[in-house]
Amino acid sequence: MSTLLKQTFAAAALSTAVAGVAQAQHDFDRPAIEQVLSSYEAALNESDLDSVLPLYADDGVFMPQHSQPSVGIEAIRAAYVAVFEAITLDVEFEIDEITQISGDWAFVRTRSDGHVTINATGDRFPEGNQELFLFNRSADGQWKIARYIFTTTNPPRQ
Amino acid sequence: MSTLLKQTFAAAALSTAVAGVAQAQHDFDRPAIEQVLSSYEAALNESDLDSVLPLYADDGVFMPQHSQPSVGIEAIRAAYVAVFEAITLDVEFEIDEITQISGDWAFVRTRSDGHVTINATGDRFPEGNQELFLFNRSADGQWKIARYIFTTTNPPRQ
Numbered sequence: 001m002s003t004l005l006k007q008t009f010a011a012a013a014l015s016t017a018v019a020g021v022a023q024a025q026h027d028f029d030r031p032a033i034e035q036v037l038s039s040y041e042a043a044l045n046e047s048d049l050d051s052v053l054p055l056y057a058d059d060g061v062f063m064p065q066h067s068q069p070s071v072g073i074e075a076i077r078a079a080y081v082a083v084f085e086a087i088t089l090d091v092e093f094e095i096d097e098i099t100q101i102s103g104d105w106a107f108v109r110t111r112s113d114g115h116v117t118i119n120a121t122g123d124r125f126p127e128g129n130q131e132l133f134l135f136n137r138s139a140d141g142q143w144k145i146a147r148y149i150f151t152t153t154n155p156p157r158q
Numbered sequence: 159m160s161t162l163l164k165q166t167f168a169a170a171a172l173s174t175a176v177a178g179v180a181q182a183q184h185d186f187d188r189p190a191i192e193q194v195l196s197s198y199e200a201a202l203n204e205s206d207l208d209s210v211l212p213l214y215a216d217d218g219v220f221m222p223q224h225s226q227p228s229v230g231i232e233a234i235r236a237a238y239v240a241v242f243e244a245i246t247l248d249v250e251f252e253i254d255e256i257t258q259i260s261g262d263w264a265f266v267r268t269r270s271d272g273h274v275t276i277n278a279t280g281d282r283f284p285e286g287n288q289e290l291f292l293f294n295r296s297a298d299g300q301w302k303i304a305r306y307i308f309t310t311t312n313p314p315r316q
Contacts, residue, residue: 061255061267063288065223065309069254069267096227097219101263107292107305109219109227130221132290132307134265147265149290151223151309 030098032143033106033135040145041093041112047084053077056145057136063149065129088117091127106143108133111153128153188256190301191264191293198303199251199270205242211235214303215294221307223287246275249285264301266291269311286311 036055043051053073056062062070062079070079091114100106109132116127129150136146194213201209211231214220220228220237228237249272258264267290274285287308294304 063290063309066312066314068311069288102260105259109305130227130307132221132305147267147290149288149307149309151221151307153226154224156224157315
């Protein structure tokens with residue numbers, strides 16, 4: 001075998017090995033992503049700002065209904081302060097899909113159902129939403145919320 | 159240099175070359191994705207079902223406000239039939255971000271502004287939304303909408 005061919009085979013073998021690792025890795029991270037979703041659900045229901053913020057990437061974007069996008073962790077903090085001042089949530093998330101695109105990126109579709117209480121009045125309403133999350137793995141290996149948007153699945157209020 | 163080292167260097171060089179190609183490819187597809195967004199904007203404003211549907215992947219998911227997710231092209235078709243029967247849109251999209259994650263996946267954040275006319279009554283309201291798209295490149299090389307969700311940026315109606 002020529003040296004060139006040997007090198008080509010070696011490179012191809014390495015490439016296949018790398019692809020194999022990447023594929024295995026794609027499936028492997030689901031439990032870690034589910035853990036972040038579970039932590040997010042708990043933090044929301046407890047209106048717990050200090051638990052929500054570490055779940056986000058520093059350059060994350062939060063796109064809440066009835067607001068402009070909150071870009072970056074300081075804007076995200078301000079948005080959740082406003083949310084937790086205005087309402088108290090009692091919701092449960094159901095995961096419809098977790099798709100890992102690469103070693104460092106995944107997206108998740110969920111729906112959430114429960115109730116929302118308006119803090120100012122104490123009024124309580126049924127709450128139903130659908131959510132799309134983009135997750136990115138940070139340099140330290142932690143999966144973080146990189147982009148997050150939700151929208152109501154309830155009919156418009158009359 | 160030992161044969162092993164030569165092979166390792168050859169593999170590393172190939173790996174770097176492949177990474178370079180992948181990186182270039184990530185940046186290269188932005189015009190194609192922008193073209194799909196532009197086609198989507200036009201199709202929405204013309205209530206043109208036949209132009210909207212080919213922009214979606216067959217296994218795409220459309221997550222419109224006030225509805226459950228529409229999973230797969232037939233459910234997406236039914237959702238747009240309902241949308242175009244109910245309202246007429248006159249909106250313009252602004253792209254906040256296009257991030258290509260891999261050779262075949264990208265996400266896009268946009269905001270849209272304009273007006274919506276309720277077909278049943280002729281009433282016209284200001285419309286403002288934020289959108290998150292996931293794009294996937296199909297086997298024939300076309301970028302398609304794989305997941306799409308939007309939510310209003312307007313304050314709640316009193």
